[in-house]
Amino acid sequence: MQSTPLAPADGLAVQANAEPVTRRAGAIAIAAAGIAFLLYPAIRPYGDETTLAGARGMASASWIAAHLSAIAGFILLAFGVQALYGVLRPTPAGKLAARALVATWLGTGLTLTYYGVEVFGAHVIAQHALDSHDAGALDMINDFRFNPAAVTLFAVGLLLLAAGTILAATAIWRSALLARWSGIPLAAAFTLFIPQFFATPGLRILHGALTLAACLYLARTLWRNKP
Template sequence: MTTPSSSRARLGAGSLAAAGVLFLLYPLVRPYSDETTLAGAQAMASSAWVAAHLFAVVGFVLLTLGLLALHRVLDRPLTLPAVVVTWIGVGLTLPYYGAEVFGLNVIARRALQEQDASLLALADEFRFGPAAVTMFGGGLLLLGVGVVLAAVAIWRSGVLARWSGVPLAAGFILFLPQFFGSPAIRIAHGGLIAIGGLWVAVEMWRARRT
């Protein structure tokens, strides 16, 4: 018979698995081009640009739900701080993604309409404004800390496989640096998070069946 706690754990496992897949789809679907040119404007104005960034947005939300379920499964001292820190990190990160999804898309469509690539300079004003960069960088740092705390809790728990939290933690530690990599590196990074999310999800699913 399925108990409410096991149902929540399975939903949480599903959330983590889906988050991992979405973080892989994000760099796979995202178009890449020189974003100072009209080709870059074409990329940012595309539906693929919007879809890719929305995949990441939903992935962040599902990550927080998955870590909450992990806290319910393990109930260790580090799991609640992991949830809280990760939620704060996601809250600080998502406004930046809103600008990427909607703001840059509008700018790019206007640049194409006017056939004026110089309008794309506004994208950097969105991205590198002091408040935006501080919130985004701080949010991703907190995300990394939160997922590392979860990985340490997994390692110490004796309930889930010790190494299962390591790929996910590594993926979020590297989330900020991967933005400076090539498309291949960014896709590989998405694959790392997908492996991490799926591995922890499988371990959580097994833990509630035993």
């Protein structure tokens, strides 16, 4: 039995019914991403990672939980931007939102290749250093952290994420569908993502809190869908 194609009016009705679901799913994903990005620096152990004291932090469950939170945050952000694209696609800013989506997904993929090694690789090496009482084994962590190919992919990934959020903020501004300023704090937070790695623990946690606030602002706007 052949299916009957939707008439134009029927297609618009389906899109109208699906659009609130897309908005709210995107809002939930972005809000959850913000929580994950705060948990990442808040529960991450800090210390001199060239010493056995620092190795205890990297060998702990908190190290794994913190980095898995970051991984979850990047994935949730990508889904949130995908939902945002679904909302903005019919507007004049649709093409710009599509570019934001592509940049965000590419950035997420490149970034997660590094985080996967960081969360599990550093953990295993730190545990080996503790078991052998050999702080010299921790040198291997920097060997893979600063491997030219690895650190380049990581930097490119985070730059693409910054570009994706900037493009998303610009698309929101031009669409006149959502509050114009709602994407700007998130773009600022991801522009600062690389510099925050070189900050003190307190500033890193502050950056996580700012990222959460930015995500909640955009999520609230997306949920309410009000300019």
